[in-house]
Amino acid sequence: MRDLDDDDLAYYLATGIGDIVKGTRAGGLLRGRSLARVANEVAQNWTDEVLAVHRPDDGTLSEGVSDDLSRLEKSRVWIIDVIDGTKEFSTGRSDWSVHVALVVDGHPTVASVGLPDSGRVFRSDQVDHVDGPHSGTMVISRNNPPPGSRQVADAVGLEVRPMGSAGAKMLSVLLGDADVYLHAGGQDEWDQAAPVGVALAAGLHASRLDGSPIVFNKPDTHSPDVLICRPEFTEKILAAQAAQATRT
The missing domain is CATH 3.40.190.80 (D-Maltodextrin-Binding Protein; domain 2)
Incomplete structure (x- = not known):
């Protein structure tokens, strides 16, 4: 099995989650709350399995998943939101996102944020510094x-x-x-x-x-x-x- 560093794992998690969530829209078979519920559940199950395989000793924290607080005993914790902006996603808007972060001793050291409807994933190890004119x-x-x-x-x-x-x-x-x-x-x-x-x-x-x-x-x-x-x-x-x- 491929050995991934933390940056690549965060990126592939964000990419995979985005693909899974978008796939639940196929054919318009589900909409509204049903769509949001299924998309969250399927994407979260996949995410949990990936982390269990690749980072079994790390802690996790995700929206909608029972938090037994065992993460507090861990130095490394993955904090994930498979759909940030559920209302936007379930109503067909594009301004929803996928969040994947590795927090070490309370600070996010690795992160990827995906905009699946735009086909883009921004990762902390490859992001450019912001410059240029102000937008106002x-x-x-x-x-x-x-x-x-x-x-x-x-x-x-x-x-x-x-x-x-x-x-x-x-x-x-x-x-x-x-x-x-x-x-x-x-x-x-x-x-x-x-x-x-x-x-x-x-x-x-x-x-x-x-x-x-x-x-x-x-x-x-x-x-x-x-x-x-x-x-x-x-x-x-x-x-x-x-x-x-x-x-x-």
Whole structure:
């Protein structure tokens, strides 16, 4: 059996998950909740089997899988979301993503984020640093826009654009289509680990909204907020967010 390093394994996991999930759409035989349920289940089963074969000693954390907290005893933990943006996927939108991250001692060291409908997978070991002109845009959640986000964007001189999954929003910053991704109101570790890993590898800033680092593989998987942005926007966004927080 082929011996894969962590970077290649993350990439092939993200690619394979994307192919499996897209395949469940075949012929339009399933739609809505049925489609989302089957796609999540089939892709997760395949993922669990791959990790059992290739990384049997590592811990795992995935959405929709019972968490027995045994991962807390592990230094290496795979944090995976087979469909980030289930609503977008199940309604035929393209702004959903696949998240695969290897977290070592709380920090994402290897990550791949796939945009299956675009046929692209971004991996932390091969991502270019972000440069070029600014877009003048801040992306936020379409379904759960952060309170005060438009005021923060106005303070920094950015337009607001709602989007789907966390991975899609992060990749919009990576690709130069947005300068800032800001979220408040709660996510889980599987929403953030892979996007944060790829973002940091690309030289982007990634933190909590108070500027503190994001730590993964905690007992409570809830992660209340995230900021991913081009480094030159960091101080302005954090200051504007802090000022907005004092008003609310």
